[in-house]
Amino acid sequence: MNLLNLFVIALRSLNKNKIRSLLTMLGIIIGVASVIAMLAIGQGSRDSIENQISGLGSNVIMVFPGATFRGGVATAAGSAQSLEMDDLEAIRVNCPSVKYLSPVARAGGQIIAGSNNWNSSIRGVYNEYLDIRNIEVESGSRFAETDEKRASKVCIIGQTVAENLFDEYTDPVGEKIRINKIPFTVIGLLKEKGQGGMGEDQDDIIYAPFSTVQRRMRGDRQNIQQIYISAVSEEKIELASEEIDELLRTRKNISKYEDPPFNIRTQTEIVEMFTSTSNTMMVLLAGIASISLIVGGIGIMNIMLVSVTERTREIGLRMAVGARGKDILRQFLLEAILLSLLGGLIGAAFGILSSKLFVAIMNWPVTVSSYSVVLAFSFAFIIGVFFGWYPAGKAARLIPMDALRYE
Amino acid sequence: MKEQDQERKKIISVSNLSKVYDMGVIKVHALRSIDMNINEGEFTAIMGHSGSGKSTLLNIFGCLDVPTEGKYWLDGADVSHLNKNQLARMRNKKIGFVFQTYNLLPRTSALENVELPLLYNPEIRRKERKERAMNTLELVGLTDWSEHFPNQLSGGQQQRVAIARALVNDPVIMLADEPTGNLDTRTSFEVMEIFQELNGRGITIALVTHETDISKFAARNILFRDGRISKETIIKNIKNAREELEKLPPEDEL
Structure with a gap:
């Protein structure tokens, strides 16, 4: 049938x-x-x-210094002083799967513009950081080449900061603000990014050249709190992370079997x-x-x-x-x-x-x-x-x- | 008469046929070394009480069962040792069954009931199937009832549908197991009329019955007792079903 x-x-x-x-x-x-x-x-x-999480940026890898033990007491991760400017440059030179990289220096403080004041966090970064995290400047410009070398007192501010410091008729670009009493010139305004993955306001932020924050606000020349890196492609994230791991181990004389004094996190891991x-x-x-x-x-x-x-x-x-x-x-x-x-x-x-x-x-x-x-x-x-x-x-x-x- | 017999083809031929049902403790001998032939065009009535072995014989004839011992040739082929699928194929091609309880598929039209055997023959296409089913229905006089369901038909009509179903595959023999058992006298005679008419067209029929007046419509009567053939009679003056029907009082007086 x-x-x-x-x-x-x-x-x-x-x-x-x-x-x-x-x-x-x-x-x-x-x-x-x-x-x-x-x-x-x-x-x-x-x-x-x-x-x-993709709001973190594209193909992001983060490197933190590890936790240290002082007298048997563990301090917070990232508090060790194990990442230096030399490491950063070594990564740039020796890791072919790395596209952009930028150190991050964090600071916070009171920001004053005229009669308004606001409290926000300040990050010292390279221009590359903006590329890694897909941050776009709406008006004004990014940092100039010389800003980093000279530790210029310039900054790019987020929408939330701008709203709280200036009235709607004022263009923030070109205005002067004071961060922790240090005078800065606003050179750019960020495009609105909205709420982040953890509910934080991604527009409540100020970016300044890395050296400016590192030296003028943190008073530190060598140690880096965090490095943001982007791999050349999504497929190369793992490879880049391995290259960085190997390089840093070699530089710090740490064998494969020891816990390194630094942590490498990839975007994939965070997503997972x-x-x-x-x-x-x-x-x-x-x-x-x-x-x-x-x-x-x-x-x-x-x-x-x-x-x-x-x-x-x-x-x-x-x-x-x-x-x-x-x-x-x-x-x-x-x-x-x-x-x-x-x-x-x-x-x-x-x-x-x-x-x-x-x-x-x-x-x-x-x-x-x-x-x-x-x-x-x-x-x-x-x-x-x-x-x-x-x-x-x-x-x-x-x-x-x-x-x-x-x- | 003898010359005629030799010319005729043997449709069914069994020799030394036995059937034993193994019931565990006891063995039931349903058939004990039967020898018999059915020739082409014959109308045979197999008689006997229940337990005489007549139904077992019909099952073996119909390839529903296999003999324990002995040989069975159907249409010239030895079918004593076929497997299940080969038996199914034999039933599909060579046998037409008519049952006491009609066994029509409910809520299925008369035409589709008749088509059923052809559905299991992959060589026959839809168009041919419909045509053959319709033609066979015409043969039993049910052309106008082809789209009716069994529950819309009388007992006699249902049995005619079943007869059409048994004929549609153009079998070498039609086997009927108590076909009039569920019918009143008039309808029984009507069914026998169809059988006689079909036999007149050359169709070989074997009929199992325990009613003597029904067996008198067949030319050859074989009586079974305790698994053996006890008597074979050739009926000289075969009753004509049409004449018998006319003798019955008119229907509305019944």
Whole structure:
């Protein structure tokens, strides 16, 4: 018997018991819908985390000095004085996978412009830092070449700082401000960046040349608090991080097996750190949803068994007129597969619909990925085959004589 | 008569055929070394009480069961030791079954019921299938009922659909197991009328029944007792079903 005929027979038999078919499918419908919705919620939260972290910049690698122990007491990470300006230059020269790099000097303080004052954080960086973190200057300019050498008292300010120091009619570029009583000239205004991954205001920031902050505000010439580096491409992040690690170990005479007095963090690692939690959640939710799929499968098996018993005489007759065991197996298997696929289809529709509802009503970040639909669908198919096999096999093994006389 | 016999093809031929059902503790001898032939164009009635082995024989004839011992040739081929799939193929090509309880598929039209055996024959395409099914329905006089479901048909009509289904694959023999068992006298005679008409067209029929008045419509009666052939009779004056029908009182008086 060809597939089309089998298909027609299976559809007809499902159609004869509409309510029963629908109830049987319900398990699969709920299972598939919940798998899709759960994966969509998981994927959504993952996407939003990734989005926020990509705000860090492109292909970012960060190098911090490690923690030190003073008399057995650990100090905060980054407090060791183990990264120096020479290390920075060595990285620039010796690591081919590094594109941009910039030291970061952090300071904070009171900023005064005319009669307004504001408290913000100041970062001493190279121009390259702006490239690494995709920070754009809206008006004015970036630092000049000479600013770094001379430790010029110039700065680029964020939108939030500008709003708090100047009224809306004043162009901040060219204005004088005082940071911790040191007079600075504003040479640029940053483009608005909005809220960061951790909810911080990325526009409440002032950038100044590295040497300016390092020498004039921190009074330090050698030690670097942090180095921002970008790799030449996303694929080269790992390689660049290895190159830096090797170089710094060599420079500081530390073998491969010792803990180095510095930490290297890549953007990938940070993304992984944050997404691993959401991954766990996603797997958990999808796992629970899959259980309902399996329960649905058992429902299908149950109904198929009833159906085989009910139709014993029909099976006997089909065999008497020439159906082989194989034909009977296919007929009932196809019926089970059809049940689960139809359930899968309706379930997928419900799953996508409910995901959209999550977005519309609760404003959750939900992303329905096509792979989750394919996954849930193929899972439903496999369940149809798996749970349909036993009843279909039972039907195929019936002895025609006995089946014909079954009451 | 003898010359005619030799010319005729043997449709069914069994020799030394035995069937033993192993029930664990006891062994039931359903058939004990049967030898018999059915020739092309014959109308044979197999008689006997329940347990006489007549149904077992019909099952073996119909390739639903295999003999424990002995040989069975169907249409010239030895089918005693075929496997399940080969038996299914034989049933599909060579055998037409008519059952006491009709065994029509519910909520399936008469035409589709008749088509069923052809569905399991991959050589036959849809168009041919529909055509042959329609032609066979015409043969049993149900052309106008082809789209009706079994529950919309009378018992006699249902059995006619079943007869059409048994004929659609152009079998070498039609096997009927108590085909009139569920029917009243008039309808029984109607069904026998069809059988006689089909036999008149050259179709070989073997019929199992325990009703003597039904067996009198067949030319050859074989009586079974305890798994053996106890008596074989050639009926001289075969009853004509059409005439018998006319003798019955008019339908509305019944």
